[in-house]
Structure formats: C-alpha cells, structure tokens
Amino acid sequence: MSGTTPGTGGSHYNPDEPRDWHGRWTTGGSSWRDTPLRDPGAAGRARTLLGHARVGAWQKGVLSDVAWPTPAEAARFSRLLTAWNAASGLDDAPFAEWFTRGLDIGPATRRRLRQAAAGAAQARTIAQMIEASIPLTAAIKDIGGDRWPEMLKRLEDQAETVKPEQLPARVRTTSGKAPTEQTGLAAGDPPAHDAYQSLRDYFSEGLDSLSRIPDDLTELGRLLINDPMAFLAAIAPSLAGLGVSLPPKVGNVYFQEQKAARVTQDGLDIIERHLARPELDDGLGDPLNQAMIARLKQQFGKKLTGADLNFYLHEILESMMMDAGWDYAEAHEWALILAGVSRFSLFHPDVLRQFPTSLNPRYYTYWEVK
Amino acid sequence: MMYSLPTRSRRANVWLDEAPPASFTASSIVKRVVKPKKAILTSHRIAAIEMMLPRGPYIGYALLGGELVESDIDGLEVVVSVNSRGARFKSSLVPMGDEGMIGLEDEYVKGVLAGIEQMNESSGLPSGASLRFRWAAHGEAGSSIKVFAGLSGLVVHLLTLRKGVSEKEITDIVLGWSV
Numbered sequence: 346m347s348g349t350t351p352g353t354g355g356s357h358y359n360p361d362e363p364r365d366w367h368g369r370w371t372t373g374g375s376s377w378r379d380t381p382l383r384d385p386g387a388a389g390r391a392r393t394l395l396g397h398a399r400v401g402a403w404q405k406g407v408l409s410d411v412a413w414p415t416p417a418e419a420a421r422f423s424r425l426l427t428a429w430n431a432a433s434g435l436d437d438a439p440f441a442e443w444f445t446r447g448l449d450i451g452p453a454t455r456r457r458l459r460q461a462a463a464g465a466a467q468a469r470t471i472a473q474m475i476e477a478s479i480p481l482t483a484a485i486k487d488i489g490g491d492r493w494p495e496m497l498k499r500l501e502d503q504a505e506t507v508k509p510e511q512l513p514a515r516v517r518t519t520s521g522k523a524p525t526e527q528t529g530l531a532a533g534d535p536p537a538h539d540a541y542q543s544l545r546d547y548f549s550e551g552l553d554s555l556s557r558i559p560d561d562l563t564e565l566g567r568l569l570i571n572d573p574m575a576f577l578a579a580i581a582p583s584l585a586g587l588g589v590s591l592p593p594k595v596g597n598v599y600f601q602e603q604k605a606a607r608v609t610q611d612g613l614d615i616i617e618r619h620l621a622r623p624e625l626d627d628g629l630g631d632p633l634n635q636a637m638i639a640r641l642k643q644q645f646g647k648k649l650t651g652a653d654l655n656f657y658l659h660e661i662l663e664s665m666m667m668d669a670g671w672d673y674a675e676a677h678e679w680a681l682i683l684a685g686v687s688r689f690s691l692f693h694p695d696v697l698r699q700f701p702t703s704l705n706p707r708y709y710t711y712w713e714v715k
Numbered sequence: 716m717m718y719s720l721p722t723r724s725r726r727a728n729v730w731l732d733e734a735p736p737a738s739f740t741a742s743s744i745v746k747r748v749v750k751p752k753k754a755i756l757t758s759h760r761i762a763a764i765e766m767m768l769p770r771g772p773y774i775g776y777a778l779l780g781g782e783l784v785e786s787d788i789d790g791l792e793v794v795v796s797v798n799s800r801g802a803r804f805k806s807s808l809v810p811m812g813d814e815g816m817i818g819l820e821d822e823y824v825k826g827v828l829a830g831i832e833q834m835n836e837s838s839g840l841p842s843g844a845s846l847r848f849r850w851a852a853h854g855e856a857g858s859s860i861k862v863f864a865g866l867s868g869l870v871v872h873l874l875t876l877r878k879g880v881s882e883k884e885i886t887d888i889v890l891g892w893s894v
Binding site: 619620623624625626627628631633634637656659660663673674675677678681688689691692700702703704705706707708 | 723724725768769770771772773774775810811812822826854855856857858859860861864
C-alpha cells in the first residue's frame with residue numbers, strides 16, 4: 346500500500362486535503378468543506394444545521410437517540426432561525442420572551458442560540474454550516490445538562506392539574522413511572538428524543554402563532570412573512586418621512602443605538618388614527634396612551650430616546666403592518682421583534698409612576714420603577 | 716352557560732352558573748367583610764369573565780370567577796383564593812406573546828377588593844352572602860391590579876343579571892364596562 350495515496354491513512358495523511366461531499370479525497374483542489382449547501386433554501390438550511398448540531402451533540406454524549414427532523418419541523422425551525430436572526434444583537438428581552446419562554450435558560454445559552462441562528466442564515470457552504478452548528482450544539486448541551494430535568498419536572502407537575510390535551514407530547518407520552526431524583530426522567534422514557542421534542546414544542550409555539558397568515562395581506566404584508574428585513578427596507582422611505590430612521594444593519598441585525606426618530610405631525614397623526622381603530626379597545630382614550638402622546642407632543646421635532654422612541658416607533662410599525670393586512674395581535678408582536686425592543690419598554694417611567702396599577706408589574710420592573 | 720362574545724375589539728368569555736376551566740388550589744385566602752351601601756339582588760350563583768383588552772402598545776388580560784353562597788354574615792363576605800403560580804392556562808383570549816397561568820397572584824388581591832369597593836360605591840352589593848373568588852387566570856404580561864379591579868366589579872354585576880339574559884345584553888354590558 347502506498348503511503349502517499351490520499352485516503353489511505355498513510356504517512357502523508359493530511360486532514361485538510363480536499364474532499365468531496367462524502368468525505369472522499371478529491372483531485373480538483375476544492376475541499377468538501379467548500380461544497381455549497383445542497384439545499385440553500387430555508388428548510389434545507391435548517392435541516393443541515395440541525396443535522397450537524399445533532400451529530401455534534403451525539404458525539405458529546407448529550408443525545409443518544411435523535412431523529413432527523415421532518416420537512417415540516419425543519420420549516421418551523423427555519424422560521425425560528427429567521428426570527429432569531431432578526432433578534433440577534435438587540436435587547437435581550439424580546440428574544441428571551443419569545444424563544445426561551447418557559448425554558449428559563451441563561452444568557453450564555455441564548456447567546457449561543459443567536460450565534461447559531463446568525464451563522465446559519467448566512468452560511469453558504471458546509472464548512473460555514475458546521476461552524477454555525479457549534480454554538481447550537483453547545484446550547485443543546487447547556488439545556489440538556491442543566492435545565493432539562495428542571496423543565497421536565499415542571500411539566501410533570503403541571504400534569505397533575507392540566508388536562509392531557511393541553512400538554513406537550515413529552516408529558517402525554519411519559520411512561521408513567523416515577524422520575525428519578527438524578528435526572529428527573531422516568532425509567533423507560535426515551536430522554537433524548539423527548540427532550541428534543543420538548544425543545545421544538547417550546548420554540549415552535551411562538552413561531553407557529555406568528556406564522557398565521559391572514560387571507561387579505563397586501564404585497565407588502567406578504568413580504569413580512571418571507572423576509573422581515575425586506576419589509577423594513579420597503580417601508581424605510583415611509584418611515585423616513587415620519588422622522589424615523591432604521592438604518593441598514595450589520596448581518597441583518599439592527600442595533601439599538603442606530604435607531605432614531607424625531608416627532609413629526611404626520612407621525613403623531615398616524616399614531617392617533619391607529620389607536621382609534623375599531624379593532625382596539627379605545628386605545629386612543631386610554632390614559633396611558635394619552636400620557637405617552639402628550640410626552641411626544643412636548644418633544645415635537647426633537648430626537649427621541651428610550652421609551653419615547655420605543656413607543657413612537659412601535660405604534661408606527663404596528664400601524665403600517667395593520668395597513669398591510671396583518672391582524673392587530675400579529676402586528677403588535679412583529680413590531681416588537683422588528684424594532685428589537687421589549688414589550689415592557691414602551692411606557693416612560695414617569696408615565697408608569699403616574700399610573701402605578703394600570704400595567705403588569707413587569708413594566709415597572711423593566712424601568713426599575715418602585 | 717358560557718358565552719363567547721363576538722366583538723371586534725375587546726374580547727371576552729362569560730360564564731353564568733357554570734364554572735370556568737380555571738379552578739386552583741389556594742395557597743392562601745384573603746377575607747374581607749364589606750357593608751353594602753345598598754343591598755342588591757342576585758339571580759345567579761356563579762359568574763366569571765375572561766377578558767382581553769387590545770390597547771395598542773399593551774394588551775390587558777385576566778380571568779376571574781366567583782361563587783355566591785348564602786351566609787348569615789351581616790354584609791358581603793369577600794373570599795379571595797390566592798395561588799402565586801399555577802399550571803399554564805391555554806385560551807384563545809390569552810394574547811399572543813403572553814402566557815396565561817391559572818391562579819391569582821398575591822399582588823392582584825388588592826385589585827379584586829378595590830373592584831368590590833368601587834361596585835359598592837356605584838351600585839351596591841349583595842348582602843347576607845359570601846362571594847368566593849375561586850377561579851382565576853392571569854397573564855404574565857397582560858394582567859394588572861387595574862384589570863382585576865375591573866373584573867371583580869363586573870363579576871358582581873353579572874351575578875345580578877336576570878335569568879335568561881340575552882347574549883346581546885351581556886355583550887353590551889361587557890363592552891361598556893370600565894376596565
């Protein structure tokens with residue numbers, strides 16, 4: 346056997362030698378790592394990322410029995426990636442609210458998930474996708490090692506009071522045996538599969554609701570489904586006319602400090618008309634909204650900051666999305682995600698002090714209002 | 716009987732003489748006896764309301780239900796069951812982005828009691844009875860003291876509605892109620 350033949354493991358073995366998709370050495374000079382993704386579409390991208398992450402997790406002993414996602418699951422994951430990407434690098438709160446709701450995972454894990462999402466969205470080759478999968482693998486390991494027992498315990502606690510049909514599949518399919526103290530899992534449960542199922546359930550829940558598509562969307566409204574950033578780009582001229590600037594971003598990411606707005610009469614008119622819509626419950630007459638509008642009027646022509654900026658931008662985005670055919674609830678959530686702000690950040694602390702019982706306590710906590 | 720009210724803005728479910736699917740085991744109980752400024756008559760034993768209030772930059776949400784039980788108390792005894800965090804509550808009225816939880820958190824008790832006081836000031840209260848708030852759900856983002864104050868007064872008002880009240884009348888009441 347020749348020691349110099351590629352692929353034979355001889356003395357000149359070089360792991361960086363070019364290989365094809367199957368890992369075979371090639372003579373063309375290009376590495377399999379540079380192979381373009383076989384399916385660069387959203388679903389294919391999600392499948393590839395999940396596949397690499399699962400292989401990585403399996404190698405680390407985190408997951409012992411994982412299945413490839415179905416196309417439907419991959420599509421859901423793909424939507425998740427898009428939204429993760431939109432949320433990357435912004436205020437952590439909206440990301441945490443939407444995609445880690447119920448998981449109670451730490452900021453390090455959230456950061457890894459975002460890194461994976463951002464990398465996957467831009468990956469063009471296998472190598473780039475593998476790189477993107479590394480933080481996802483780490484995140485799976487984080488969750489698997491630290492939080493799954495706690496989360497599964499919570500689900501099992503809920504099983505005592507909630508009807509079976511209200512529960513995620515994990516609880517319905519449990520073997521019924523008592524969970525062990527060490528892992529929180531019942532003997533005989535397939536933990537890896539169930540844990541992954543729960544992860545998908547939790548992550549997909551918010552995205553499923555966001556993906557409800559109204560029948561009468563305008564062309565602009567449809568753009569929001571496929572490419573939220575393109576939607577923002579399309580409405581940028583209108584926003585500019587209202588004194589709002591959402592400048593281009595780095596890697597599909599908006600940074601809080603890049604957003605800017607000055608109050609204009611047109612902007613105020615849009616907000617007041619929007620809050621008076623019949624779909625809203627006397628939004629214009631609401632004392633909290635009135636107080637925020639009064640603040641905006643006092644700052645006419647000035648550059649807005651903090652809650653005033655968030656409120657002004659949110660209401661204008663929400664209005665534009667409803668004009669594009671989205672229901673109020675979807676428009677409200679998308680406006681939060683696209684502007685990268687927490688739902689609890691829209692009211693100024695002075696307004697919160699003025700109305701100390703009108704909102705959920707988390708609004709007051711957000712601005713540290715006692 | 717349950718009514719899902721067909722409104723374009725404020726959305727609500729109402730239960731009359733039927734328990735809403737939000738019972739919970741109380742971790743503590745708060746009791747108050749209120750002297751009615753005017754004794755009012757009731758027609759129903761149970762009333763509950765679940766309401767979602769889309770206000771633009773925020774969405775209010777809560778569910779509250781009470782059972783009226785005859786008692787030899789001089790006045791109205793208000794009994795509020797408290798449970799800081801129950802199981803997850805799934806309902807189409809829980810706003811997107813919020814999370815419904817069965818139970819009534821401590822901090823909302825003052826809202827429930829304030830709503831009873833407001834109702835006493837404006838219309839009066841039943842007397843010689845115990846009103847037990849046994850059903851509740853709250854939103855992790857949408858519930859507030861103010862919303863629960865609005866709902867507790869509305870529960871009392873719903874108890875006074877005549878038997879056979881129409882859905883249209885209930886809708887008008889719920890839409891016009893100050894929350």
